[in-house]
Amino acid sequence: MSSIVLELQSDCLNNDKRVSGLLRKAKAVAAKLNLSDTIQWIEYETSGYPASVEIPDYREITGTPKALNPYHGNWLPIVFAQHDDIQEMLSKQKLKDSVSELEHLMKSKGEIFIPFSPSQITTLSGALEIDPTQMGLFIGRVNIAGIIDAIRNKILDWSLRLEKIGILGSGLTFTNEEKEIAQSNNIVYNIDNIENLHGVIGSVSGNSTGVSLKVDKLDIGKINIFLDKVQQHKVNFKDDISDSDALDQVLAELQKEIDSTNPNSGKIKNALLSLRSILEGASGNVAAVGLLELLKSLF
Numbered sequence: 378m379s380s381i382v383l384e385l386q387s388d389c390l391n392n393d394k395r396v397s398g399l400l401r402k403a404k405a406v407a408a409k410l411n412l413s414d415t416i417q418w419i420e421y422e423t424s425g426y427p428a429s430v431e432i433p434d435y436r437e438i439t440g441t442p443k444a445l446n447p448y449h450g451n452w453l454p455i456v457f458a459q460h461d462d463i464q465e466m467l468s469k470q471k472l473k474d475s476v477s478e479l480e481h482l483m484k485s486k487g488e489i490f491i492p493f494s495p496s497q498i499t500t501l502s503g504a505l506e507i508d509p510t511q512m513g514l515f516i517g518r519v520n521i522a523g524i525i526d527a528i529r530n531k532i533l534d535w536s537l538r539l540e541k542i543g544i545l546g547s548g549l550t551f552t553n554e555e556k557e558i559a560q561s562n563n564i565v566y567n568i569d570n571i572e573n574l575h576g577v578i579g580s581v582s583g584n585s586t587g588v589s590l591k592v593d594k595l596d597i598g599k600i601n602i603f604l605d606k607v608q609q610h611k612v613n614f615k616d617d618i619s620d621s622d623a624l625d626q627v628l629a630e631l632q633k634e635i636d637s638t639n640p641n642s643g644k645i646k647n648a649l650l651s652l653r654s655i656l657e658g659a660s661g662n663v664a665a666v667g668l669l670e671l672l673k674s675l676f
Contacts, residue, residue: 380545389533410559425475432471435527440516442467617659
């Protein structure tokens, strides 16, 4: 009887085989071997990534941000000539769509339109001083093809690793020894540090800028101004963070400490670090990027 692992490898090398089908076969293998982490990654790829989960880097695409001219019906590029960081952020996006949806997009003709979120449109409209209109990222099909190929390659690498440690299977069956090998060798798919964003609240994010906080030189007045701006603009990025309650809690704790007669610089520092982590979780939002830039001036 043939080996399902070798079949999976053969299918990965056949570009006529759809990646959505490869994922289903990989899920069968992972389920038979009781590899829950791999199954979870496959679920994200086949069903789409939920808002609470960080999208892996291989799903990042680059395009041209544009806004619809409601008067003439043409699309105009969105340009922030004096703000390269904002321009770069607007030009990149990580796609949460399922593999089946991505495969469907590959069949479309011309450029592909990825709409911005309502909160992004509200923020951009205010920054550009224009009435709210359709806005989004225009990308080429090559971007989608790159994501699909990356997933295909990751499935192939995973199946090759299974073979290397002696896990091949017979048909859809694996021996108890193969199952034990899979568990003991920690054969899980590396999903690029996907994690529930709740887990980074209160800690320094891996995407932090590396700027150190000078606790003994905290400017309470500047922090108060910064907090006012966060309260003013949070409606524009609240939908892009995983836990709005955590944001409100950190803001309340920070304001309470600043308003006290004897502010504790250590508590203020920890609260600012937590706030930075939360804002970095919404790094695809223009308002959040702007606030992160302001936050740097407090360090």
